[in-house]
Amino acid sequence: MNEQELRVKFDQRIADEEKIEPNDWMPDDYRKTLIRQISQHAHSEIVGMLPEGNWITRAPSLKRKAILLAKVQDEAGHGLYLYSAAETMGIDRDTMYDELHSGKAKYSSIFNYPTLTWADMGTIGWLVDGAAIMNQVPLCRTSYGPYARAMVRVCKEESFHQRQGYDILLTLCKGSEAQKNMAQDALNRWWWPSLMMFGPPDAESTHTQQSMEWKIKRFSNDELRQRFVDMTVPQAELLGIKIPDADLKWNAEKNHYDFGPIDWDEFWQVVKGNGPCNQERLSARVDAWNNGAWVREAAMSYAAKKMNQPTPQPQN
Amino acid sequence: MSTNNWPLWEVFIRSKNGLQHRHVGSLHASDATTAVENARDVYTRRMEGTSIWVVRSEDITASDPQFKSEFFDPAESKIYRHPTFFELPDEVKHM
Numbered sequence: 001m002n003e004q005e006l007r008v009k010f011d012q013r014i015a016d017e018e019k020i021e022p023n024d025w026m027p028d029d030y031r032k033t034l035i036r037q038i039s040q041h042a043h044s045e046i047v048g049m050l051p052e053g054n055w056i057t058r059a060p061s062l063k064r065k066a067i068l069l070a071k072v073q074d075e076a077g078h079g080l081y082l083y084s085a086a087e088t089m090g091i092d093r094d095t096m097y098d099e100l101h102s103g104k105a106k107y108s109s110i111f112n113y114p115t116l117t118w119a120d121m122g123t124i125g126w127l128v129d130g131a132a133i134m135n136q137v138p139l140c141r142t143s144y145g146p147y148a149r150a151m152v153r154v155c156k157e158e159s160f161h162q163r164q165g166y167d168i169l170l171t172l173c174k175g176s177e178a179q180k181n182m183a184q185d186a187l188n189r190w191w192w193p194s195l196m197m198f199g200p201p202d203a204e205s206t207h208t209q210q211s212m213e214w215k216i217k218r219f220s221n222d223e224l225r226q227r228f229v230d231m232t233v234p235q236a237e238l239l240g241i242k243i244p245d246a247d248l249k250w251n252a253e254k255n256h257y258d259f260g261p262i263d264w265d266e267f268w269q270v271v272k273g274n275g276p277c278n279q280e281r282l283s284a285r286v287d288a289w290n291n292g293a294w295v296r297e298a299a300m301s302y303a304a305k306k307m308n309q310p311t312p313q314p315q316n
Numbered sequence: 317m318s319t320n321n322w323p324l325w326e327v328f329i330r331s332k333n334g335l336q337h338r339h340v341g342s343l344h345a346s347d348a349t350t351a352v353e354n355a356r357d358v359y360t361r362r363m364e365g366t367s368i369w370v371v372r373s374e375d376i377t378a379s380d381p382q383f384k385s386e387f388f389d390p391a392e393s394k395i396y397r398h399p400t401f402f403e404l405p406d407e408v409k410h411m
Contacts, residue, residue: 299346
């Protein structure tokens with residue numbers, strides 16, 4: 001079959017909701033788009049451990065500490081599922097790490113904001129993981145098999161993350177005035193960056209249309225953002241804290257909440273590397289990798305040494 | 317360029333006693349023992365398994381999806397391999 005025929009057959013498979021598997025023929029652009037998206041997603045999980053890692057030793061109780069530790073371990077796991085899924089497309093792990101460490105690859109900009117108080121742990125779980133779930137649930141049906149399967153595992157584990165965050169905020173909001181103020185302050189700082197997590201508005205999103213045609217993406221950025229706002233407003237009301245948006249109000253006609261304009265200049269500044277913590281996050285990641293080099297080397301030398309030893313014979 | 321030459325392993329997990337091992341994903345590890353330990357941490361954080369197998373990915377031989385039809389078609393015409401191919405009189409019991 002020539003390229004044209006292969007492409008027609010591929011489009012038909014996508015239309016028929018067939019999953020595409022690693023060794024199947026696929027257009028170069030489909031492969032490139034997915035490598036970019038899956039590796040960025042993996043990098044986000046890995047870098048996403050850093051803002052929370054900061055609070056593991058500062059958690060207010062042993063219970064909270066154990067829970068936060070489990071959440072961060074899940075994120076390491078999610079990064080690993082996703083790196084493996086990306087590798088099935090023919091990119092190796094080292095290349096992806098190099099792209100992250102050199103700053104060539106992006107990760108979610110939300111992790112370039114600082115985590116100043118314990119309430120930030122609650123707010124990240126509630127809003128950041130909440131927004132991630134909104135993005136990730138449709139990805140369980142994405143057209144590329146290994147990515148879809150990785151996302152099924154991720155989504156199963158992620159809802160614990162959101163609930164643990166909301167649970168932290170429920171406790172703070174039922175607490176002293178100072179605790180409630182802390183929760184409000186965290187919401188003030190995380191609300192807008194959370195809305196930015198869905199990506200630029202549809203009209204300016206360069207990849208959306210093609211990704212929707214390939215059924216990599218199932219909903220547009222603006223659709224998911226709206227859904228997130230609709231879902232989150234009543235949850236904030238229940239906590240008794242106020243979303244920092246004067247334009248936020250229920251629109252009975254549209255059956256959705258209207259909300260104020262997002263500061264896209266801020267978004268692009270952070271994407272370009274000028275957010276409050278871009279350098280700190282990346283250097284923490286690079287240091288962790290470089291400082292672990294001797295462990296990786298030692299493990300390989302040990303493996304090589306064992307290979308050269310005669311295997312012990314079974315006794316009977 | 318970093319030098320992470322840890323080989324890739326495919327991971328298979330038996331979710332509970334009596335079931336077969338199923339492929340769940342892959343990971344990098346320096347040797348088989350650490351691959352099993354890493355697989356426990358990556359794939360069974362919520363009691364998903366009672367047994368783990370790991371196999372070097374490069375040791376797996378797979379059928380070629382390009383020749384999927386040629387490869388699997390021969391079974392398509394052999395419908396007599398299914399019991400429903402044979403029509404029996406209603407009087408026949410226990411078959």
